[in-house]
Amino acid sequence: MMIIGVECTAHTFGVGIATSEGKVLANARDSYTSLTGGMILNEVAEHHVRVAEEVLKKAFSEAKLSWDKVDFVAYSAGPGMDPALWAGYKIAKRWAFDNGKKLIGVNHCAAHLSIGVVWNMLNDPCYLYVSGVNTQIIVKEKGKYIVIGETQNIGLGNLLDKFGRVLGLGFPAGHKIEELAKKGRYIVLPYSVKGMDVSFSGILTKVEQLYSQGKVSKEDLCFSLQETCFAMCTEVVERALAHTGKKELLLVGGVGANKRFCQMLEIMCRERGAVFYKVPMELAGDQGAMIAWEGFLRGDESGDIQVKPHWRVDEV
């Protein structure tokens, strides 16, 4: 079985093709970027409409396939930005209709988790999902996802992107902050862990203040921001592993591309006899292959569900 997955929740428009064995045959994408920083909602939706056919063509050529071999079309129904979701939904619906395929709406967050599980051939890990909007520690119980810890305000990727905007790094900024951090030294920043939750908004205010006062270098701020926020997440995840007794940690989401973050989590896991897993770079951020695979898993229970901008993973 071959499934096409359409990703459209935020800045990336992606078309992936996966098989029912979880093999990724294609993962084409085109991401909206902006030099001034931030995402302008309508520009993102316009971007998706503009690039859709080209990205689909690329996916088919990567996979050496055409519509006749495709069984159904999965799309990201949410959570995400309203205009981007509608743009993606309409494109996926048109492709499904024109080619006589079933349409299946899936949860974008669940897709991040599922692709990590199939890639690593895991059974029942503890998940750390860290992207732009989301920072969540998740486990599965009786087939349902449960969020056992999360950010109380902004996601870690958003924190990095917002600070990147202040530094004039453009959008997205996570990888540029990672580069600057390599030359930085540590200064103390507010460390904000509240039970199983974390809070990033106070740290953002603090680094913005320090930067505007001109007393601390960009590099030192980036390094210290990373060290502090990654340590907060690592602490909470360690507690999650201790509470649940799980022996596998799976890191997913765009911030998972950060090498220092992976290193911290890996050390923590090793020290407590657990195993750390991540996904390769091309499956870490937003892309269509994960939507295709999640579509396969949900094929029987889902269908055309329009868009759900606020659909949490624990509501799946």
Ligand code: ATP
């Ligand atoms: P979601 O809808 O799942 O919340 P998203 O749309 O924000 O996801 P992702 O692609 O999962 O998209 O994650 C994007 C985030 O990852 C951005 O905030 C970006 O700055 C961050 N990021 C990318 N590379 C790195 C890196 N090397 N270090 C830190 N952060 C990174």
Ligand code: FE2
């Ligand atoms: Fe995402």
